[in-house]
Amino acid sequence: MMVDQYLRTTAMTLADLDAVVAAEAVLHASPWTRGQFADSLASGHDALLAYDSSNAWVGYGVVMIAVDEADLLNISVLPAFQRQGVGAAFLQHLMARAKARQATRMLLEVRATNQAALTLYSSQGFIEIGRRRGYYSAHEQREDAIVMARDL
Numbered sequence: 001m002m003v004d005q006y007l008r009t010t011a012m013t014l015a016d017l018d019a020v021v022a023a024e025a026v027l028h029a030s031p032w033t034r035g036q037f038a039d040s041l042a043s044g045h046d047a048l049l050a051y052d053s054s055n056a057w058v059g060y061g062v063v064m065i066a067v068d069e070a071d072l073l074n075i076s077v078l079p080a081f082q083r084q085g086v087g088a089a090f091l092q093h094l095m096a097r098a099k100a101r102q103a104t105r106m107l108l109e110v111r112a113t114n115q116a117a118l119t120l121y122s123s124q125g126f127i128e129i130g131r132r133r134g135y136y137s138a139h140e141q142r143e144d145a146i147v148m149a150r151d152l
């Protein structure tokens with residue numbers, strides 16, 4: 001679906017955190033706390049809200065850029081807007097911004113069971129470069145993280 005050109009982003013601010021934290025609780029098995037988002041903002045990470053062409057809020061994401069390497073810390077599409085190409089368009093947007101800030105590679109970690117995210121990342125050119133055994137805890141169980149990367 002060709003939504004790239006319609007996706008608009010704005011910088012996430014502290015005023016957005018009520019909405020972001022509420023969405024995060026619905027979307028993630030181990031949701032970030034308000035403090036983690038606030039730390040990201042204070043650290044100057046590229047934290048964005050995404051909107052579609054009718055100005056509906058569709059998602060949010062956080063990228064940390066350290067010299068030439070970008071870490072995708074969070075990408076989330078609100079339930080009503082999933083499976084419409086928003087995740088792919090938003091990820092492309094985040095990669096372009098990281099590249100513009102001189103990053104040459106993007107890295108990410110994803111739960112081994114997060115099929116939606118794994119498929120999205122593979123379709124966007126990310127390849128598995130490693131695994132962290134038992135990195136996540138979910139429902140008392142440890143779960144592997146798959147580390148993926150792609151050049152920008």
Ligand SMILES: CC(C)(COP(=O)(O)OP(=O)(O)OC[C@H]1O[C@@H](n2cnc3c(N)ncnc32)[C@H](O)[C@@H]1OP(=O)(O)O)[C@@H](O)C(=O)NCCC(=O)NCCS
Pocket residue numbers: 027028073074075076077078081082083084085086087088089110114115116117119120121123
């Ligand atoms: C992962 C996520 C961001 C994908 O967003 P999205 O807008 O639905 O993604 P897209 O519509 O761009 O999908 C791109 C491709 O990813 C794959 N995909 C997306 N959701 C999927 C699902 N539920 N099951 C299987 N594949 C899926 C598909 O290949 C899809 O292409 P297709 O619809 O043409 O088959 C979204 O599911 C999400 O926010 N999940 C919860 C938060 C999360 O896990 N974030 C990632 C870890 S931080």
